[in-house]
Amino acid sequence: MHNYVALLRAVNVGGTGKLPMSELKSMCESLGFAKVRTYIASGNVVFESKLSEASVKEKLEKCLDAYAGKPVGVLVRSAKEMAAVLAANPFKSAAPNRTVAIFLDHPPPQDAVADARGRQDEEIALGVREIYVHYGNGMADSKLKIAAAKNGTARNMNTVAKLAEWANS
Template sequence: MPAYIALLRAVNVGGTGKLPMAELKAMCEEEGFLAVKTYIASGNVVFTSKLKEQAVKAALESRLEAYAGKPVGVMVRTAAEMAAVLADNPFPDAPGNRVVAIFLDAAPPKDTLAAVRHQGNEEVRLGKREIYVRYDDGMASSKLVIPAAKAGTGRNINTVEKLAEMAAVL
């Protein structure tokens, strides 16, 4: 049975989209997912399911919309895909808290890099279904705008590594 990682968009960030992780775990278990574990309170959940990726995504998005009263974006990756996101990090020498992988549903559009605005010290690289950003000066002071990232959700490389480890043992 495949192991999956689901990454929820805009959950428990800056006071918006409050969702207790115990509630997220219960939702996943009610959908029939097994070995469910959450990681930190920002909408990360690891589990196994006999369903295909799109069915997992649809089930979670439906359940979350019913809970929140509005759509909640969910990006899903298999354990192997999450390991590949970590391995493909184009900034392996940067501190893990200074590199973010922005997860998308599909490959980044061809004009992603050309559309970037307000770029300072940040470096942006494209992955398979991710956009990697290196924030040398940290995210807090960044003015970087990546229009293609609007529908995605970001996790720093430290979190990606932990989620990959959690999924690998399922």
């Protein structure tokens, strides 16, 4: 069995994509995932599966599409990868609630930082399949747009730490 973290895009954010976490848990269990736990109401789920990452992603996206009637993006990381995302955070001394990892399916393009628009005091760094952003003054008034992050989903470092802990326990 493999331990995974699945991160759903645009779920329960700003009143769009409503999905009760109890429904997400039931979906995952119906797909044969074991030890399913959800974390906060923003589309985070930790579970075990004997399937590959690609198979987990495909099955969960199909199930969510059937439920929502539209595609719901899913980013999947193994327990080891989630721990590595946390360890690789280049902004460890910054407030974890003002630092995010934007999870992507593929490595970010090398020009992602240079192509960012609306940058003010934000710091940006590239990861393996992530883009890290530290919002010095918080996210509320940020105008930052990162084209490479369009199909990604962000989680702050507090959430990343909790998901890494759960996936590795």
